[in-house]
Amino acid sequence: MTIEVRELAVPAAYDDGTEEWATFAEMIGVxxxxxxxxxxGDTTHAITPREAFGTASSQVDxxxxxxxxxxxxxxVARGYVELSRREALHIAGVDVLVLPDARRRGVGTAVWRxxxxxLDADGRTTVQAWVDHRPADGPVxxxxxxxxxxxxxxxEVRFLAGLGFHLEQVERMSELRLGDAIEQLExxxxxxxxxxxxxAIRTWTGRTPPELLEQLAVLHQRMSTDAPAAGLDHEEEAWDAGRVERIEEIExxxxxxxxxAVAIHEATGQLVAFTTLVVASPDRPVYQHDTLVHGEHRGRRLGMLVKVANLLALAERVPHGARVMTWNAEENRPMLGVNxxxxxxxxxxxxxxxxVRGGTP
Ligand SMILES: CC(C)(COP(=O)(O)OP(=O)(O)OC[C@H]1O[C@@H](n2cnc3c(N)ncnc32)[C@H](O)[C@@H]1OP(=O)(O)O)[C@@H](O)C(=O)NCCC(=O)NCCS
Incomplete structure (x- = not known):
């Protein structure tokens, strides 16, 4: 039995017929x-090579x-490492995936090594990983x-615990069947x-209007400190209009x-709340991304209003009904309550x- 692990080149162009492309696409298949x-067996969580390439080819932030x-x-396996460039330069996000029929042969460990x-070469001392589970009976x-x-x-729990990782937080993964929810939303x-x-509540699809970019950047920055992070190390993110434009370009x-969907405080013209849905294709789940109400404007149901406005905009776009997925910290009662x-x-x-590498086990 031989195990080989190596870094994959990001192909220079989409589906360019190169060997790099073939391996990259095969890796997405894994x-x-x-x-x-x-x-x-639910394949609707699959991503396309185009989506994966869109992610891989945009590495500014x-x-x-x-x-x-x-x-x-x-x-049989894929490793993935995310190294932030703007903040949290000591933290990395990682993911290790091994095909079911190739497990318990040391491949996952080899990818981790x-x-x-x-991580060593880049001076990253704190490593974070996120793993979803279906609800299961048995010990927890x-x-x-x-x-x-x-x-x-x-x-995955055995694997990560065996490597010395600690569970810091649990997120609830929830789904909304939009077709059944319209009356309730109204x-x-x-x-x-x-x-x-x-x-005032405003919605749009695609690029943020230029006059709102700076303000949306401020809300994104607040999101990085206001969302509950439990024991997960993090730093305030550095956002500006350009970074907002870059995430929109990546999508x-x-x-x-x-x-x-955003809320605007009419007296000052200030953007005070936002929420984002990402739609890949009508037959795939829609992903709920960040939602934030600025601290000084909470308690006025703005979180509810921006979410409802965005879901109703989605319902117009996908009239036969969509499945919307969201992840929320299990201790985030205000957001869970809205959802x-x-x-x-x-x-x-x-x-x-x-x-925490080199930290206490
Ligand atoms: C987690 C995962 C990557 C492990 O891959 P793998 O190739 O089976 O890992 P290894 O063979 O190197 O196992 C290393 C150790 O993890 C533990 N482990 C892995 N799978 C286990 C299982 N099913 N039951 C108990 N312990 C297990 C064992 O301690 C194992 O060592 P051992 O076989 O000597 O007892 C694989 O199960 C997987 O791809 N899961 C789905 C993807 C995922 O959620 N990954 C998250 C990790 S970031």
Missing amino acids: RNAVIADRWD ERLVYLGGWLDGRL AIEGI LEAPTGFGSVPLDAP RLRADALPHARGY ERRGRDMLR ESLGFRAIGYGGAWQL
């Missing part, structure tokens, strides 16, 4: 097979490293926050509007649409893990 296995793991000459070399590992747990006997909007006099390259009343229901749990 990723998709592992995720489909996790979700009981973070450096992304991809690794392949071969068992007896067959590509190769990742360690990258409780989050140190006191909110949520993950299945103790899951291979009702929630009507209930919330009287609480939010003096604010365009991936072939995905971004739907935004539960919108009709989101738990379908899984994500563990957020951290390893």
Whole structure:
């Protein structure tokens, strides 16, 4: 049995017929097979090579490293390392995936060892990993926050714990069936509007209007400190208009649409709340990204109103109904409260893990 792990080159262009492209596309296939296995054969979480290339080819704000793991000459594993360039220069995000039929042969460990070399070379001492699980019976590992747990006997839990990672936080993964929710959304909007006099709600698809870019950057920056992070090390992110434009450009390259809803304080013209949905294609789940209400404007149902506005905009776009997915910290009661009343229901749990290298085991 031979195991080989090496870093993959990011192809110079999309589907350019090179060997680099073929291996990159094969690596995405491995990723998709592992995720489909996790979700009981549901392939709608698969990403296309175009989406993956859109991510890989835009490395201004973070450096992304991809690794392949071969068992007896067959590509069976993918490693992924995310190295922020603007802030948190001691932190890295990692992911290791091994095809189900190639597990327990040391491939995952070999990929991790190769990742360690990258972390050493880049001076990253804190490593974080996120793993989703379907709800399962049996023993659990409780989050140190006191909110949520993950299945103790899951291979990923055993693997990460064995490497010295600690579970820091559990996120609830929830789904909304939009087709069933429209009447409820209209009702929630009507209930919330009287609480939010003096604010205007605005929605758009694609690029943010230029006059709102700077203000949206300020809200993105606040998101990096205001969302509950439990024991996960983090630093305030440095956002400006250019960084907002770059994430929108990346979604365009991936072939995905971004739907935004914002609240504007009419007296000052200030942008005080935003939420974002990302749509890949009508038959795929829609992903809820960040939602934030500025601290000074909370308690006026603006979080509810921007979310309802965006979901109703989505319903117009995908009239036959969409599945919307969201991840929220299990201790984030205000956000869970909004999502539960919108009709989101738990379908899984994500563990957020951290390893401080050279720290106490
Ligand atoms: C987690 C994962 C990457 C492990 O890959 P792997 O190639 O099986 O890992 P290894 O063979 O190197 O296993 C290393 C150790 O992890 C632990 N482990 C892995 N799978 C296990 C399982 N099913 N049950 C118990 N322990 C397990 C064991 O301690 C194992 O060592 P051992 O085989 O000597 O007992 C693989 O299960 C996977 O791809 N899961 C889905 C993807 C995912 O969620 N990855 C998240 C990690 S960032």
